[in-house]
Amino acid sequence: MNQSQMHLTTDELELWAQGLLGAQRSFHLSDCSLCRELAQRERKVILELVQLPAFAPTAGFADRVMAKVKVPTPSGDWQPN
Amino acid sequence: MAWAKAGHEAAFRELVRRYERPIFSLLYRMVRDRALAEDLAQETFIKVLNGIKSYRPEFKFSSWIFKIANNAAIDHLRRKSLDTLSLDGSPSAETPEQMQATSLQVGDRAETPLDEVESRELGTAIERAIAKLRPEYRSCILLRHVEGYSYEEIAETLELPLGTVKTYIHRARNELRVHLEDRRE
Numbered sequence: 188m189n190q191s192q193m194h195l196t197t198d199e200l201e202l203w204a205q206g207l208l209g210a211q212r213s214f215h216l217s218d219c220s221l222c223r224e225l226a227q228r229e230r231k232v233i234l235e236l237v238q239l240p241a242f243a244p245t246a247g248f249a250d251r252v253m254a255k256v257k258v259p260t261p262s263g264d265w266q267p268n
Numbered sequence: 269m270a271w272a273k274a275g276h277e278a279a280f281r282e283l284v285r286r287y288e289r290p291i292f293s294l295l296y297r298m299v300r301d302r303a304l305a306e307d308l309a310q311e312t313f314i315k316v317l318n319g320i321k322s323y324r325p326e327f328k329f330s331s332w333i334f335k336i337a338n339n340a341a342i343d344h345l346r347r348k349s350l351d352t353l354s355l356d357g358s359p360s361a362e363t364p365e366q367m368q369a370t371s372l373q374v375g376d377r378a379e380t381p382l383d384e385v386e387s388r389e390l391g392t393a394i395e396r397a398i399a400k401l402r403p404e405y406r407s408c409i410l411l412r413h414v415e416g417y418s419y420e421e422i423a424e425t426l427e428l429p430l431g432t433v434k435t436y437i438h439r440a441r442n443e444l445r446v447h448l449e450d451r452r453e
Contacts, residue, residue: 257318
């Protein structure tokens, strides 16, 4: 069995889903419906994950943090903020 | 980072500004409660900034802060699973009346505006599927595909063997796929 006939590994499926798999191994997908289906399902999940939005804490979050942090002075002493 | 270590308040603020969204997002998806996630995020930043002198530059700063945030979430989830309330009321209740008075009434809590925000933000199929994952899987998959960390960086951040990280991520993706396909069928 040559390399293009071997089924893709889990790592290779992930690489393909991210568009990072080399042409030689990607070529296997044109001949193998099993790997093609797995790869497409993997890509769907990864796409949903990478499109997740970032959430922000409520306004004033940094001020609330800084109120409780001891800011060190350049000399190395700590001073309450 | 060097500026922050030297003790500049502006540098501290810049670190908070840069990391508040990714840290809060991770914690929110881990605990699924906005107010609690904000408390844990605050706790994380205070720990990081007050301990900045002990930061080792050979370790990536983002790995350090995500590690502290993830530990805070996992500790909370462990405590929560130990504190699970009995639906039948307090164990010290002796009479049926006391049992009734201390029993947990499922669904009797009025929905607050914050609940509505949470159900809008975390109500999509993918968010609900993430919530069903084990916490260890959840942090790995979020670091991998939301934060774009490599397997090696996740292993370093979460102090897990590389093989374990790979297993967790592969299992997490399989479980997510099953949850999402169940929904579509």
